[in-house]
Amino acid sequence: MNIKKQISRLYLYEVVSGLQIVDTVWVFFLLQRGFSLAQVGIAEGVFHAVSMCFEIPSGMVSDTIGRRRTLMLAGMVSAFGAFFMIMSDHFFMILLAMGINAVSYNLVSGTREALTYDSLLCAGREELYLKVASRQDFLYEGLFAFTSLMSVVTVSLGYRKAYLLAVLQGILCTLCASFLKEAVAEGREDKKKLSVKAMAGEVGKHFLDMAVFLKKTPEVAWRMAYSGLVSAAVYVIYMLLQDHLVAVGLEPGFLGIPLLLISLCTMAGAVMTEKSKKVSMRILYLAGGIAVGIFLTLSGADFLAVSVIGAGAAHCISEMIMLRTETENQKFFSSESRATMVSAGSMAYSIFMTVLSPGGGALAEMLSVSGAFALLGLLTAAAGVIMFCRMRYKNEK
Numbered sequence: 316m317n318i319k320k321q322i323s324r325l326y327l328y329e330v331v332s333g334l335q336i337v338d339t340v341w342v343f344f345l346l347q348r349g350f351s352l353a354q355v356g357i358a359e360g361v362f363h364a365v366s367m368c369f370e371i372p373s374g375m376v377s378d379t380i381g382r383r384r385t386l387m388l389a390g391m392v393s394a395f396g397a398f399f400m401i402m403s404d405h406f407f408m409i410l411l412a413m414g415i416n417a418v419s420y421n422l423v424s425g426t427r428e429a430l431t432y433d434s435l436l437c438a439g440r441e442e443l444y445l446k447v448a449s450r451q452d453f454l455y456e457g458l459f460a461f462t463s464l465m466s467v468v469t470v471s472l473g474y475r476k477a478y479l480l481a482v483l484q485g486i487l488c489t490l491c492a493s494f495l496k497e498a499v500a501e502g503r504e505d506k507k508k509l510s511v512k513a514m515a516g517e518v519g520k521h522f523l524d525m526a527v528f529l530k531k532t533p534e535v536a537w538r539m540a541y542s543g544l545v546s547a548a549v550y551v552i553y554m555l556l557q558d559h560l561v562a563v564g565l566e567p568g569f570l571g572i573p574l575l576l577i578s579l580c581t582m583a584g585a586v587m588t589e590k591s592k593k594v595s596m597r598i599l600y601l602a603g604g605i606a607v608g609i610f611l612t613l614s615g616a617d618f619l620a621v622s623v624i625g626a627g628a629a630h631c632i633s634e635m636i637m638l639r640t641e642t643e644n645q646k647f648f649s650s651e652s653r654a655t656m657v658s659a660g661s662m663a664y665s666i667f668m669t670v671l672s673p674g675g676g677a678l679a680e681m682l683s684v685s686g687a688f689a690l691l692g693l694l695t696a697a698a699g700v701i702m703f704c705r706m707r708y709k710n711e712k
Contacts, residue, residue, distance in 0.1 A: 316434065316437055316438065316496050316498065318434060318435070318437075318438040318440060321434045321495065321496055321498075322431075322434070322447060324491070324494045324495050325427070325430070325431055325434070325447075325451065325495065326450065326451065326454055327491055327494070328386070328427070328488070328491045328492060328495070329451045329454040329455045329458075330454055330458055331484065331487050331488050331491050332423065332455065332488050332491075333454060333455040333456070333457065333458025333459050333462075334458055334461075334462060334484050335458075335459060335462055335481075335484075336462050336465070336469050336477060336480055336481060336484070337397070337400075337469065337474075337477050337478060337481050338459070338462070339459075339462060339463045339466045339469075339571075339574070340466050340469050340470055340477070342355055343470060344470075344474040344477070345358065345409070347474065348404060348474065349404075350406065350409070354406060354409075357410070358409055358410060358413045359413075359672065360669075360672070360673065361410045361413045361414055361417075362413045362414070362416065362417045363417070363665055363668045363669045363672060364669060365413070365414040365417035365418065366417040366420060366421055366665045366668075367662060367665035367666055367668075367669055369417065369418050369421045370421050370424065370425075370659075370661050370662035370665055371525065371659055371662050372421075373385075373418070373421035373422045373424070373425070373426075374421075374424075374425040374426070374429075374656070374657060374659070376422070377422070377425060377426040377429065378429075381497050382426050382427075382429055382430035382433070382495075382497060382498070383430070383492060383493070383495045383496070383497045384497075385422050385426045386422070386423065386426055386427065386430070386488070386489075386492035386495065387489045387492040387493055388422055388489075389419050389422035389423045389426070389488065389489075389492075390419075390485045390486060390487070390488030390489030390490075390491075390492060391485065391486070391489050392415060392418055392419040392422060392485075393416065393419035393481075393484070393485035393488060394481075394482045394483075394484075394485030394486050394489075395415055395485075396412050396413075396415035396416040396418075396419055396485075397412075397416075397478045397479075397481035397482045397484075397485060398478070398482050399411055399412035399415060400412040400474070400478045400481075401474065401475050401478045401479070419485075421661075424657070424661040425656075425657035425660075425661060427451070428448065428641065428645070428657045429657055430495065430497075430498060431444065431447055431448060431451065432444050432645050433498035433499075434496075434498040435447065436498070437498050437499070444642055444645060445588065445589055445592065445638070445639075445642045446589050448638060448641065448642065449585045449586060449588045449589045449638060450585075452581075452582075452585040452634065452638060453582050453585040453586055456578055456581045456582040456585060456634075457578075457582055459578055460575050460578035460579055460582065463571055463574045463575050463578055464571055464575050466571050467571065525656060525659060528647075528656065529659065532647055534706075534709065534711055535644050535647050535656075537702065537705065538596075538640045538643065538644060539640070539644065539659060539660040539663045540663050541600060541604075541636075541640070541698055541699075541702050542636055542637050542640040542641075542660065542663070542664075543660065543661075543662075543663030543664035543665075543666065543667050544663075544667050544694070544695065544698050545603075545604065545607055545633050545636050545637070545695050545698070546633055546636075546637055546664050546667075547664055547667035547668045547671050547672075548607075548611065548667075548671060548691045548692075548694060548695050549607065549611070549629050549630055549633040549695075550668065551668070551671045551672055551675040551691060552611055552614050552626060552629065552675075552688060552691060553577065553626065553630070554672070554675075555675060555676070555679055555684060555687065555688070556577075556614060556622070556626055557570060557574070558684070559614075559615065559622065559684045560573055560619065560622060560623070562684070563616075563617050563618070563619050563622060564619055565619055573619075573623045573626075576623060576627055577623070577626050577627045577630050578630075579627075580626075580627030580628065580630045580631040581630045581631065581634050583631050584630065584631035584632065584633070584634030584635045584638075585634055585638065587631070587635060588634065588635045588638040588639060591635055591639065595712045596639065596640075596643060596706065596711070596712060597702065597703050597706035597707060597711065597712060598703075599635070599636065599639060600636070600699050600702040600703055600706070601699050601700060601702070601703035602699075603632050603633075603635065603636050603699060604636075604695055604696055604697075604698055604699015604700065604702065604703075605696045605699055605700070606628070606632050607629050607632050607633055607636075607692070607695045607696070607699075608692040608693060608694075608695045608696025608697075608699070609692065609696070610625045610626070610628040610629035610632070610692070611625065611626075611629050611688055611689075611691050611692035611695060612625070612688055612689045612692035612693075613625030613628075614626040614629065614688050615683075615684055615685030615686070615687070615688030615689060616685070617685070640660070641657070641660065644656070644657075644660065645657075671691070675687050675691060678690060
Protein backbone atom coordinates (compact mmCIF):
# COMPACT_ATOMS: atom_id res chain seq x y z
CA MET A 316 0.00 0.00 0.00
CA ASN A 317 1.22 3.49 -0.91
CA ILE A 318 0.52 5.25 2.39
CA LYS A 319 0.85 8.76 0.92
CA LYS A 320 -1.81 8.02 -1.71
CA GLN A 321 -4.03 6.36 0.89
CA ILE A 322 -3.88 9.36 3.24
CA SER A 323 -4.49 11.77 0.34
CA ARG A 324 -7.57 9.76 -0.63
CA LEU A 325 -8.79 9.76 2.96
CA TYR A 326 -8.43 13.56 2.97
CA LEU A 327 -10.41 13.73 -0.29
CA TYR A 328 -13.13 11.63 1.30
CA GLU A 329 -13.30 14.11 4.20
CA VAL A 330 -13.68 17.03 1.79
CA VAL A 331 -16.57 15.43 -0.09
CA SER A 332 -18.30 14.08 3.04
CA GLY A 333 -18.05 17.53 4.65
CA LEU A 334 -20.25 19.08 1.96
CA GLN A 335 -23.41 18.48 4.00
CA ILE A 336 -25.36 21.32 2.38
CA VAL A 337 -28.70 20.57 4.06
CA ASP A 338 -27.44 19.83 7.58
CA THR A 339 -27.49 23.48 8.63
CA VAL A 340 -30.96 24.23 7.22
CA TRP A 341 -32.93 20.99 7.52
CA VAL A 342 -34.99 22.44 10.38
CA PHE A 343 -35.89 25.47 8.25
CA PHE A 344 -36.90 23.23 5.34
CA LEU A 345 -39.21 21.15 7.55
CA LEU A 346 -40.86 24.25 8.98
CA GLN A 347 -41.18 25.68 5.48
CA ARG A 348 -43.00 22.52 4.41
CA GLY A 349 -45.57 23.01 7.18
CA PHE A 350 -44.24 20.75 9.93
CA SER A 351 -44.37 22.00 13.51
CA LEU A 352 -41.49 22.54 15.94
CA ALA A 353 -42.78 19.56 17.92
CA GLN A 354 -42.50 17.38 14.81
CA VAL A 355 -38.99 18.71 14.20
CA GLY A 356 -38.10 17.64 17.75
CA ILE A 357 -39.56 14.19 17.15
CA ALA A 358 -37.58 13.85 13.91
CA GLU A 359 -34.34 14.73 15.70
CA GLY A 360 -35.21 12.27 18.47
CA VAL A 361 -35.71 9.52 15.90
CA PHE A 362 -32.28 10.28 14.42
CA HIS A 363 -30.53 9.91 17.79
CA ALA A 364 -32.58 6.86 18.80
CA VAL A 365 -31.68 5.04 15.56
CA SER A 366 -28.08 6.18 15.86
CA MET A 367 -27.87 4.82 19.41
CA CYS A 368 -29.26 1.43 18.33
CA PHE A 369 -27.15 1.01 15.19
CA GLU A 370 -23.83 2.53 16.31
CA ILE A 371 -22.17 -0.66 17.54
CA PRO A 372 -23.79 -3.03 14.97
CA SER A 373 -22.53 -0.74 12.17
CA GLY A 374 -19.01 -0.99 13.58
CA MET A 375 -19.33 -4.76 13.65
CA VAL A 376 -20.43 -4.72 10.00
CA SER A 377 -17.34 -2.65 9.15
CA ASP A 378 -15.06 -5.10 10.96
CA THR A 379 -16.77 -7.96 9.11
CA ILE A 380 -17.11 -6.83 5.47
CA GLY A 381 -14.25 -4.32 5.39
CA ARG A 382 -13.81 -0.58 5.90
CA ARG A 383 -13.73 0.40 2.22
CA ARG A 384 -16.96 -1.36 1.32
CA THR A 385 -18.66 0.00 4.45
CA LEU A 386 -17.78 3.59 3.47
CA MET A 387 -19.07 2.93 -0.04
CA LEU A 388 -22.31 1.57 1.44
CA ALA A 389 -22.61 4.63 3.70
CA GLY A 390 -22.57 6.94 0.69
CA MET A 391 -25.39 5.05 -1.01
CA VAL A 392 -27.45 4.94 2.19
CA SER A 393 -26.96 8.70 2.56
CA ALA A 394 -28.19 9.23 -1.00
CA PHE A 395 -31.30 7.14 -0.29
CA GLY A 396 -31.98 9.14 2.88
CA ALA A 397 -31.81 12.43 0.97
CA PHE A 398 -34.10 11.02 -1.73
CA PHE A 399 -36.71 9.98 0.82
CA MET A 400 -36.76 13.56 2.18
CA ILE A 401 -38.25 14.77 -1.13
CA MET A 402 -40.22 11.66 -2.03
CA SER A 403 -43.27 12.49 0.12
CA ASP A 404 -44.63 15.14 2.49
CA HIS A 405 -45.99 12.47 4.83
CA PHE A 406 -44.41 12.77 8.28
CA PHE A 407 -43.71 9.04 8.44
CA MET A 408 -41.50 9.35 5.35
CA ILE A 409 -39.61 12.19 7.00
CA LEU A 410 -38.98 10.01 10.04
CA LEU A 411 -37.89 7.16 7.79
CA ALA A 412 -35.46 9.48 6.01
CA MET A 413 -34.04 10.65 9.35
CA GLY A 414 -33.55 7.03 10.41
CA ILE A 415 -31.79 6.20 7.12
CA ASN A 416 -29.51 9.23 7.55
CA ALA A 417 -28.66 8.03 11.06
CA VAL A 418 -27.64 4.61 9.70
CA SER A 419 -25.42 6.33 7.11
CA TYR A 420 -23.79 8.33 9.90
CA ASN A 421 -23.26 5.14 11.91
CA LEU A 422 -21.62 3.35 8.99
CA VAL A 423 -19.04 6.13 8.64
CA SER A 424 -18.54 6.55 12.40
CA GLY A 425 -15.74 4.26 13.52
CA THR A 426 -15.03 2.99 10.00
CA ARG A 427 -13.14 6.07 8.87
CA GLU A 428 -11.04 6.12 12.04
CA ALA A 429 -10.33 2.37 11.86
CA LEU A 430 -9.25 2.54 8.21
CA THR A 431 -6.99 5.51 8.93
CA TYR A 432 -5.31 3.86 11.92
CA ASP A 433 -4.91 0.45 10.24
CA SER A 434 -3.48 2.07 7.10
CA LEU A 435 -0.82 3.79 9.20
CA LEU A 436 -0.29 0.60 11.20
CA CYS A 437 0.37 -1.40 8.03
CA ALA A 438 2.98 1.18 7.02
CA GLY A 439 4.53 1.20 10.51
CA ARG A 440 3.55 4.86 10.97
CA GLU A 441 0.80 4.62 13.59
CA GLU A 442 2.48 7.37 15.63
CA LEU A 443 1.18 9.81 12.98
CA TYR A 444 -2.46 8.99 13.72
CA LEU A 445 -3.16 12.05 15.89
CA LYS A 446 -1.70 14.34 13.21
CA VAL A 447 -3.71 12.72 10.41
CA ALA A 448 -6.94 12.53 12.44
CA SER A 449 -6.60 16.21 13.38
CA ARG A 450 -6.25 17.16 9.72
CA GLN A 451 -9.22 15.01 8.78
CA ASP A 452 -11.39 16.79 11.34
CA PHE A 453 -10.01 20.15 10.20
CA LEU A 454 -11.03 19.44 6.60
CA TYR A 455 -14.48 18.16 7.57
CA GLU A 456 -15.21 21.10 9.86
CA GLY A 457 -13.85 23.53 7.27
CA LEU A 458 -16.24 22.27 4.61
CA PHE A 459 -19.08 22.22 7.13
CA ALA A 460 -18.28 25.86 7.96
CA PHE A 461 -18.40 26.67 4.26
CA THR A 462 -21.83 25.07 3.88
CA SER A 463 -23.01 27.06 6.92
CA LEU A 464 -21.88 30.25 5.22
CA MET A 465 -23.68 29.21 2.03
CA SER A 466 -26.93 28.43 3.86
CA VAL A 467 -28.62 31.45 2.26
CA VAL A 468 -27.93 29.99 -1.18
CA THR A 469 -29.13 26.55 -0.06
CA VAL A 470 -32.40 28.00 1.20
CA SER A 471 -32.92 29.90 -2.05
CA LEU A 472 -32.66 26.63 -3.99
CA GLY A 473 -35.61 25.15 -2.13
CA TYR A 474 -35.69 21.80 -0.37
CA ARG A 475 -36.16 19.68 -3.51
CA LYS A 476 -33.08 20.95 -5.36
CA ALA A 477 -31.05 21.04 -2.15
CA TYR A 478 -31.81 17.41 -1.33
CA LEU A 479 -31.13 16.38 -4.94
CA LEU A 480 -27.65 17.87 -4.46
CA ALA A 481 -27.43 15.85 -1.23
CA VAL A 482 -28.21 12.70 -3.26
CA LEU A 483 -25.33 13.58 -5.59
CA GLN A 484 -23.05 14.19 -2.62
CA GLY A 485 -23.83 10.71 -1.26
CA ILE A 486 -22.98 9.15 -4.62
CA LEU A 487 -19.70 11.11 -4.75
CA CYS A 488 -18.84 9.81 -1.26
CA THR A 489 -19.29 6.27 -2.56
CA LEU A 490 -17.03 7.05 -5.53
CA CYS A 491 -14.32 8.54 -3.31
CA ALA A 492 -14.50 5.55 -0.96
CA SER A 493 -14.00 3.20 -3.92
CA PHE A 494 -10.55 4.78 -4.48
CA LEU A 495 -9.41 3.74 -1.00
CA LYS A 496 -7.43 0.57 -0.31
CA GLU A 497 -8.46 -1.92 2.35
CA ALA A 498 -5.87 -2.10 5.12
CA VAL A 499 -5.50 -5.61 6.51
CA ALA A 500 -3.33 -5.22 9.59
CA GLU A 501 -1.83 -8.09 11.56
CA GLY A 502 -4.49 -9.89 13.58
CA ARG A 503 -7.27 -9.00 11.17
CA GLU A 504 -8.27 -11.30 8.35
CA ASP A 505 -9.74 -10.29 5.00
CA LYS A 506 -13.34 -11.57 5.22
CA LYS A 507 -14.54 -10.84 1.66
CA LYS A 508 -15.58 -14.43 1.02
CA LEU A 509 -17.58 -15.02 4.18
CA SER A 510 -21.14 -16.30 3.75
CA VAL A 511 -24.09 -14.40 5.21
CA LYS A 512 -24.34 -16.98 8.01
CA ALA A 513 -20.65 -16.66 8.77
CA MET A 514 -20.95 -12.85 8.78
CA ALA A 515 -23.78 -13.08 11.31
CA GLY A 516 -21.56 -15.23 13.48
CA GLU A 517 -18.74 -12.71 13.18
CA VAL A 518 -21.06 -9.88 14.27
CA GLY A 519 -22.09 -11.86 17.35
CA LYS A 520 -18.46 -12.60 18.15
CA HIS A 521 -17.58 -8.89 17.90
CA PHE A 522 -20.36 -8.01 20.35
CA LEU A 523 -19.14 -10.49 22.93
CA ASP A 524 -15.51 -9.46 22.44
CA MET A 525 -16.47 -5.81 22.92
CA ALA A 526 -18.32 -6.50 26.17
CA VAL A 527 -15.41 -8.53 27.54
CA PHE A 528 -12.88 -5.89 26.45
CA LEU A 529 -14.71 -2.98 28.10
CA LYS A 530 -15.08 -5.01 31.30
CA LYS A 531 -11.33 -5.75 31.37
CA THR A 532 -10.30 -2.18 30.45
CA PRO A 533 -12.61 0.13 32.43
CA GLU A 534 -10.29 3.09 31.78
CA VAL A 535 -11.28 2.95 28.09
CA ALA A 536 -14.98 2.80 28.96
CA TRP A 537 -14.64 5.78 31.31
CA ARG A 538 -12.84 7.82 28.65
CA MET A 539 -15.54 6.98 26.11
CA ALA A 540 -18.27 8.07 28.52
CA TYR A 541 -16.53 11.32 29.46
CA SER A 542 -15.81 12.33 25.87
CA GLY A 543 -19.37 11.46 24.86
CA LEU A 544 -20.81 13.57 27.67
CA VAL A 545 -18.72 16.65 26.83
CA SER A 546 -19.43 16.38 23.09
CA ALA A 547 -23.17 15.94 23.70
CA ALA A 548 -23.39 18.91 26.10
CA VAL A 549 -21.57 21.16 23.62
CA TYR A 550 -23.81 20.10 20.72
CA VAL A 551 -26.99 20.68 22.75
CA ILE A 552 -25.74 24.21 23.42
CA TYR A 553 -25.16 24.64 19.68
CA MET A 554 -28.77 23.66 18.99
CA LEU A 555 -30.28 25.97 21.62
CA LEU A 556 -27.86 28.78 20.82
CA GLN A 557 -29.49 29.65 17.49
CA ASP A 558 -32.71 30.78 19.14
CA HIS A 559 -30.79 32.43 21.99
CA LEU A 560 -28.67 34.58 19.64
CA VAL A 561 -31.79 35.93 17.95
CA ALA A 562 -33.33 36.60 21.38
CA VAL A 563 -30.35 38.74 22.44
CA GLY A 564 -30.52 40.94 19.35
CA LEU A 565 -29.03 39.15 16.33
CA GLU A 566 -30.92 39.59 13.08
CA PRO A 567 -32.09 36.14 11.86
CA GLY A 568 -30.58 36.80 8.44
CA PHE A 569 -27.10 37.04 9.99
CA LEU A 570 -27.35 33.82 12.02
CA GLY A 571 -24.93 32.06 9.69
CA ILE A 572 -22.05 34.36 10.72
CA PRO A 573 -21.76 33.31 14.41
CA LEU A 574 -22.35 29.68 13.45
CA LEU A 575 -19.46 29.99 10.99
CA LEU A 576 -17.25 31.46 13.72
CA ILE A 577 -18.12 28.56 16.02
CA SER A 578 -17.21 26.08 13.25
CA LEU A 579 -13.88 27.88 12.79
CA CYS A 580 -13.24 27.48 16.53
CA THR A 581 -13.87 23.73 16.16
CA MET A 582 -11.32 23.67 13.33
CA ALA A 583 -8.86 25.49 15.59
CA GLY A 584 -9.38 22.81 18.22
CA ALA A 585 -8.54 20.11 15.68
CA VAL A 586 -5.28 21.91 14.82
CA MET A 587 -4.35 22.57 18.46
CA THR A 588 -4.89 18.92 19.42
CA GLU A 589 -1.59 17.89 17.85
CA LYS A 590 0.20 20.52 19.99
CA SER A 591 -1.34 19.14 23.21
CA LYS A 592 0.38 15.75 23.13
CA LYS A 593 2.64 16.64 26.07
CA VAL A 594 -0.35 17.38 28.31
CA SER A 595 -1.43 14.29 30.27
CA MET A 596 -4.96 13.00 29.78
CA ARG A 597 -6.01 13.55 33.39
CA ILE A 598 -4.82 17.19 33.33
CA LEU A 599 -6.59 17.69 30.00
CA TYR A 600 -9.79 16.21 31.40
CA LEU A 601 -9.66 18.36 34.54
CA ALA A 602 -8.68 21.67 32.93
CA GLY A 603 -10.70 20.98 29.79
CA GLY A 604 -13.83 19.93 31.69
CA ILE A 605 -13.77 23.02 33.92
CA ALA A 606 -13.00 25.31 30.98
CA VAL A 607 -15.81 23.84 28.86
CA GLY A 608 -18.16 24.24 31.82
CA ILE A 609 -17.25 27.91 32.22
CA PHE A 610 -17.56 28.65 28.51
CA LEU A 611 -20.89 26.83 28.23
CA THR A 612 -22.19 29.03 31.04
CA LEU A 613 -20.93 32.14 29.24
CA SER A 614 -22.77 30.98 26.10
CA GLY A 615 -26.00 31.85 27.87
CA ALA A 616 -24.97 35.48 28.43
CA ASP A 617 -27.28 38.27 27.26
CA PHE A 618 -24.40 39.92 25.40
CA LEU A 619 -24.06 38.65 21.83
CA ALA A 620 -20.25 38.76 21.62
CA VAL A 621 -19.78 37.00 24.98
CA SER A 622 -22.28 34.31 24.01
CA VAL A 623 -20.55 33.57 20.67
CA ILE A 624 -17.05 33.61 22.20
CA GLY A 625 -18.16 31.25 24.96
CA ALA A 626 -19.74 28.79 22.52
CA GLY A 627 -16.72 28.93 20.20
CA ALA A 628 -14.24 28.29 23.02
CA ALA A 629 -16.33 25.37 24.34
CA HIS A 630 -16.38 23.79 20.85
CA CYS A 631 -12.61 24.27 20.50
CA ILE A 632 -11.78 22.54 23.78
CA SER A 633 -14.34 19.74 23.33
CA GLU A 634 -12.79 18.96 19.93
CA MET A 635 -9.39 18.57 21.59
CA ILE A 636 -10.85 16.28 24.28
CA MET A 637 -12.61 14.14 21.68
CA LEU A 638 -9.54 13.71 19.42
CA ARG A 639 -7.13 13.03 22.28
CA THR A 640 -9.53 10.47 23.78
CA GLU A 641 -9.96 8.70 20.46
CA THR A 642 -6.19 8.61 19.86
CA GLU A 643 -5.47 7.26 23.34
CA ASN A 644 -8.15 4.58 23.04
CA GLN A 645 -6.91 3.44 19.63
CA LYS A 646 -3.78 2.09 21.31
CA PHE A 647 -5.91 -0.48 23.19
CA PHE A 648 -7.93 -1.76 20.19
CA SER A 649 -7.06 -4.76 18.05
CA SER A 650 -7.34 -4.33 14.28
CA GLU A 651 -10.00 -7.03 13.92
CA SER A 652 -12.47 -5.13 16.12
CA ARG A 653 -11.23 -1.53 15.81
CA ALA A 654 -14.32 -0.11 14.06
CA THR A 655 -16.61 -1.78 16.61
CA MET A 656 -14.72 -0.28 19.52
CA VAL A 657 -14.63 3.22 18.01
CA SER A 658 -18.38 2.88 17.41
CA ALA A 659 -18.85 2.04 21.08
CA GLY A 660 -17.42 5.46 21.87
CA SER A 661 -19.80 7.09 19.41
CA MET A 662 -22.68 5.20 21.01
CA ALA A 663 -21.82 6.83 24.34
CA TYR A 664 -22.31 10.19 22.63
CA SER A 665 -25.67 9.07 21.19
CA ILE A 666 -26.86 7.90 24.61
CA PHE A 667 -26.03 11.25 26.20
CA MET A 668 -27.64 13.09 23.27
CA THR A 669 -30.84 11.10 23.72
CA VAL A 670 -31.00 12.33 27.32
CA LEU A 671 -29.51 15.83 27.10
CA SER A 672 -31.25 16.95 23.91
CA PRO A 673 -34.84 16.85 25.26
CA GLY A 674 -33.58 17.56 28.77
CA GLY A 675 -31.79 20.72 27.71
CA GLY A 676 -34.86 21.97 25.85
CA ALA A 677 -37.08 21.26 28.85
CA LEU A 678 -34.71 23.09 31.21
CA ALA A 679 -34.61 26.08 28.87
CA GLU A 680 -38.42 26.29 29.00
CA MET A 681 -38.71 25.66 32.75
CA LEU A 682 -35.89 27.97 33.82
CA SER A 683 -34.27 29.99 31.03
CA VAL A 684 -31.72 29.42 28.29
CA SER A 685 -28.98 30.85 30.49
CA GLY A 686 -30.08 28.57 33.35
CA ALA A 687 -30.01 25.49 31.10
CA PHE A 688 -26.55 26.45 29.79
CA ALA A 689 -25.27 26.94 33.34
CA LEU A 690 -26.50 23.51 34.46
CA LEU A 691 -24.92 21.83 31.42
CA GLY A 692 -21.70 23.70 32.17
CA LEU A 693 -21.79 22.53 35.79
CA LEU A 694 -22.32 18.94 34.59
CA THR A 695 -19.27 18.96 32.29
CA ALA A 696 -17.07 20.64 34.92
CA ALA A 697 -18.11 18.08 37.55
CA ALA A 698 -17.41 15.25 35.11
CA GLY A 699 -13.91 16.63 34.52
CA VAL A 700 -13.19 16.70 38.24
CA ILE A 701 -14.53 13.15 38.68
CA MET A 702 -12.36 11.86 35.81
CA PHE A 703 -9.27 13.56 37.27
CA CYS A 704 -9.88 12.09 40.73
CA ARG A 705 -10.52 8.62 39.33
CA MET A 706 -7.42 8.65 37.11
CA ARG A 707 -5.27 9.92 39.95
CA TYR A 708 -6.59 7.21 42.30
CA LYS A 709 -5.94 4.55 39.63
CA ASN A 710 -2.53 6.11 38.86
CA GLU A 711 -3.50 6.70 35.23
CA LYS A 712 -1.84 9.50 33.28
